[in-house]
Amino acid sequence: MSLEEELQSNVSVASSSPTKNTAGGGGLKVHNYFGLSDSSSVESSTLSGRVEDDKATISLKATELTLGLPGSQSTELDLLSPAKLNEKPFFPLLPSKDEICSSSSHKNIVASGNKRGFSDTMYTEKNWMFPESVAAQSVVKKEVPQNIPKGQLSTTNNSSSPPAAKAQIVGWPPVRSYRKNTLATTCKNSDEVDGKPGSAALFVKVSMDGAPYLRKVDLRSYTNYGELSSALEKMFTTFTLGHCGSNGAPGKDMLNETKLKDLLNGKDYVLTYEDKDGDWMLVGDVPWEMFIDVCKKLKIMKGCDAIGLAAAPRAIEKSKMRA
Amino acid sequence: MDLRLPSKVLEHILSFVDSNEDRNSVSLVCKSWFETERRTRKRVFVRNCYAVTPEAVARRFPETRSLTLKGKPHFADYNLVPDGWGGYAWPWIEAMAAKCPSLDELRLKRMVVTDECLEKIAASFKDFKVLVLTSCEGFSTDGLAAIAVACSNLRELELRECIVEDLGGDWLSYFPETLTSLVSLDFSCLDSEVKLSDLERLVSRSPNLKSLKLNRAVSLDALGSLLRLAPQLVELGTGSFSDKLDQEAVSKLSQAFSEMKELKSLSGLWDVLPEYIPLLYSVCPGLTSLNLSYATVQMPDLVELLTRCSNLQKLWVMDLIEDKGLEVVASSCKELRELRVFPSGAEGLNDTNVAMTEQGLVSVSEGCPNLESVLYFCVQFTNAAMVTIARNRPNLTCFRLCVMEPFSPDHKTQQPLDEGFKAIVERCKDLQRLSVSGLLTNKAFEYIGTHGKKLRMLSIAFAGDSDLMLHHLLSGCESLNKLEIRDCPFGDTALLENAAKLETMRSLWMSSCCVSFGACKLLSQKMPKLNVEVIDEHPLETRPDSSPVERIYIYRTLAGPRLDMPEFVWTTQKNPEIGVSHLAIK
Numbered sequence: 001m002s003l004e005e006e007l008q009s010n011v012s013v014a015s016s017s018p019t020k021n022t023a024g025g026g027g028l029k030v031h032n033y034f035g036l037s038d039s040s041s042v043e044s045s046t047l048s049g050r051v052e053d054d055k056a057t058i059s060l061k062a063t064e065l066t067l068g069l070p071g072s073q074s075t076e077l078d079l080l081s082p083a084k085l086n087e088k089p090f091f092p093l094l095p096s097k098d099e100i101c102s103s104s105s106h107k108n109i110v111a112s113g114n115k116r117g118f119s120d121t122m123y124t125e126k127n128w129m130f131p132e133s134v135a136a137q138s139v140v141k142k143e144v145p146q147n148i149p150k151g152q153l154s155t156t157n158n159s160s161s162p163p164a165a166k167a168q169i170v171g172w173p174p175v176r177s178y179r180k181n182t183l184a185t186t187c188k189n190s191d192e193v194d195g196k197p198g199s200a201a202l203f204v205k206v207s208m209d210g211a212p213y214l215r216k217v218d219l220r221s222y223t224n225y226g227e228l229s230s231a232l233e234k235m236f237t238t239f240t241l242g243h244c245g246s247n248g249a250p251g252k253d254m255l256n257e258t259k260l261k262d263l264l265n266g267k268d269y270v271l272t273y274e275d276k277d278g279d280w281m282l283v284g285d286v287p288w289e290m291f292i293d294v295c296k297k298l299k300i301m302k303g304c305d306a307i308g309l310a311a312a313p314r315a316i317e318k319s320k321m322r323a
Numbered sequence: 324m325d326l327r328l329p330s331k332v333l334e335h336i337l338s339f340v341d342s343n344e345d346r347n348s349v350s351l352v353c354k355s356w357f358e359t360e361r362r363t364r365k366r367v368f369v370r371n372c373y374a375v376t377p378e379a380v381a382r383r384f385p386e387t388r389s390l391t392l393k394g395k396p397h398f399a400d401y402n403l404v405p406d407g408w409g410g411y412a413w414p415w416i417e418a419m420a421a422k423c424p425s426l427d428e429l430r431l432k433r434m435v436v437t438d439e440c441l442e443k444i445a446a447s448f449k450d451f452k453v454l455v456l457t458s459c460e461g462f463s464t465d466g467l468a469a470i471a472v473a474c475s476n477l478r479e480l481e482l483r484e485c486i487v488e489d490l491g492g493d494w495l496s497y498f499p500e501t502l503t504s505l506v507s508l509d510f511s512c513l514d515s516e517v518k519l520s521d522l523e524r525l526v527s528r529s530p531n532l533k534s535l536k537l538n539r540a541v542s543l544d545a546l547g548s549l550l551r552l553a554p555q556l557v558e559l560g561t562g563s564f565s566d567k568l569d570q571e572a573v574s575k576l577s578q579a580f581s582e583m584k585e586l587k588s589l590s591g592l593w594d595v596l597p598e599y600i601p602l603l604y605s606v607c608p609g610l611t612s613l614n615l616s617y618a619t620v621q622m623p624d625l626v627e628l629l630t631r632c633s634n635l636q637k638l639w640v641m642d643l644i645e646d647k648g649l650e651v652v653a654s655s656c657k658e659l660r661e662l663r664v665f666p667s668g669a670e671g672l673n674d675t676n677v678a679m680t681e682q683g684l685v686s687v688s689e690g691c692p693n694l695e696s697v698l699y700f701c702v703q704f705t706n707a708a709m710v711t712i713a714r715n716r717p718n719l720t721c722f723r724l725c726v727m728e729p730f731s732p733d734h735k736t737q738q739p740l741d742e743g744f745k746a747i748v749e750r751c752k753d754l755q756r757l758s759v760s761g762l763l764t765n766k767a768f769e770y771i772g773t774h775g776k777k778l779r780m781l782s783i784a785f786a787g788d789s790d791l792m793l794h795h796l797l798s799g800c801e802s803l804n805k806l807e808i809r810d811c812p813f814g815d816t817a818l819l820e821n822a823a824k825l826e827t828m829r830s831l832w833m834s835s836c837c838v839s840f841g842a843c844k845l846l847s848q849k850m851p852k853l854n855v856e857v858i859d860e861h862p863l864e865t866r867p868d869s870s871p872v873e874r875i876y877i878y879r880t881l882a883g884p885r886l887d888m889p890e891f892v893w894t895t896q897k898n899p900e901i902g903v904s905h906l907a908i909k
Contacts (some may be wrong), residue, residue, distance in 0.1 A: 171401030173666060173700060173727045178484040182617065205488060
């Protein structure tokens, strides 16, 4: 069967009968991502009943629904003509449609005869950093085609993905992470004494005063205090740091990322950790290697609460976040 | 003549109505029936914790005894939902503590549960009996201690695959000597060693104990003494099965197993050594459920075990079983209803290719007439195999096939796997759950839309050509309740075309697809009864409408937009500067 067949089906307006195909309304054409130029067709949204016959464009505009919504004019995604590539917004984490359809047709793929990885299937090779052995972080990465104006790019920095670089897709195959972690310790035959997983990862909890929940970091994924500190800054910018009302509601002092950095770098907040003896110490006093050995928990404390922690360890009740 | 039924009479009648579906119908009859029904409902199921507010539930069902909640979307199991997304148990526990004092059972799945939550439970519900946490996280063993200490009538404490901050094994010692009501204890997901003497004492004073699932730290030797104290167990999850025992210890353990006449379910078997497999032979004929998914046992040993399991209904195993092993299952386990085969290779456990192909599943489909639920991870598959399986087993209700290499075609014909899945949906008229994989074109989804009329849950990854596929599904699958999609080129058109369908479903998840920011805004504005969450770790405010978003999660709700969204979750109503509100967990 060919992928290049064109189906014409009448679809009803979305708001009336969603599960039936009734006559009336426009046609929905197959959008062929493998399309060769002479067989390409595009889908059009047909809520208004209008059919877009322009084969070279796809319309995202659902005319009936666009009334009154600012900025929702249809954007024409030109799938097949590279000349218009630079008008198309580009989000580096996802394959863009034009690249999908510009690869070879499905027939050719079918005839290839070998089991294939990503690189020679639907997506052109250069645009999926996804062949068998290449590390792909959280979402599939893409190379940035040269002719996209930089201004339209959102950040290509994919560093939000976990630093443990395994050459596999996140969440694939769909095996529960609990199971993965458990089996990982099986095959390491680790010398767990206190139940911590082997040298794979060293997760400690990080809490912050005023934050409603904790985060976890893998200390082994950083090599120095600077990396840890910037990772934590990033993680905790989601929290409001203003003074909360008596019922705990977020106060008026909303802080953005810059202010948090200032706070963390300044004296208002300090990073502390609980060591194996249960004492709370200031982070940064001991060499990094020693630190990750003894650190059990991290806590971002208000500066005033951390007075006295300076050099000498002092036992503190760990009640703050658990009260 | 007053034809109204006195409410006491109605209450009595309703006490025989268990099914919540029926009760929902009852509550629609008239106001007085609504009132009577709501005051007498004992079990409440909220399958999406954000579909309704905790206060509304607590207010409506003040007499409820049991609450079941589900939080994060299913794909959270595979790390596709960023940390901090939501699913907090705290507001629910707070609301129930205030309004539903009779609550004694709490079952939570994929939720964030903190120690404060557990302490609150312990403090608020006088007669708390059942706590089952599945795939939950956020709490430590200190919270367990709080439960142990306070719940003097505790019956069930089950932690299923939870991520627990393990501060040590002391928590078990907090069960008071007066606690004798324990029926089920599952701490298999904890790491730390518990004190054996405390565990033994707990087991010996629990005559009703039916289910005991130990963690890995419990040694084989310890297992022996525990089994001797609890030969009445119906479900057993062993600890580590690999210590070296001397001959006497081995024979004592063997004896202990043979005393267990009631045992129906066996799991655990971590690191099991082949020489200990024979210890299990005596219980095999009685087993209906066997979970070997953590047992790295090779095929010959598995075969020895499985030939003896003639009454097995549920088998979870790793692909180390190979085609040969599955043939043995097909001939020995005629009562089999559910088969799950997990990959051993996914984490480098087995670097060489295991000799398991589609043929294994075909054999089981031929030999096991009651087979209705399948989860099968394998490296390759064929259309012919699926056609055969469908022909053999039209009674399948759940078919989840994971061909591990994305975009893999039929390895014999190099065709897409469309025809195979077509056979499945066409023949298996009662199919409720389907996961597809491999190389799939539009056609496959046209077939699914045409034939999958009873499909309730559908999972799709790395498939598809175009929006038409999504359109087929949303317009064709009448019973569709949960749809989860990742890495497919589905986009706006089908979504917007079928917007109304989304209100008939519990939820839709799409990640790494081609849904644009503008479409999300449009959808959420047009459909106020849906929460359209854009989960994207890059800032959205300056994004053009046409740019694709990383993930969307759309679900119907009566509660409106939730108030505990982190910064990376965006909805039309939310002000992006607002951080997490106080309604989030403590």
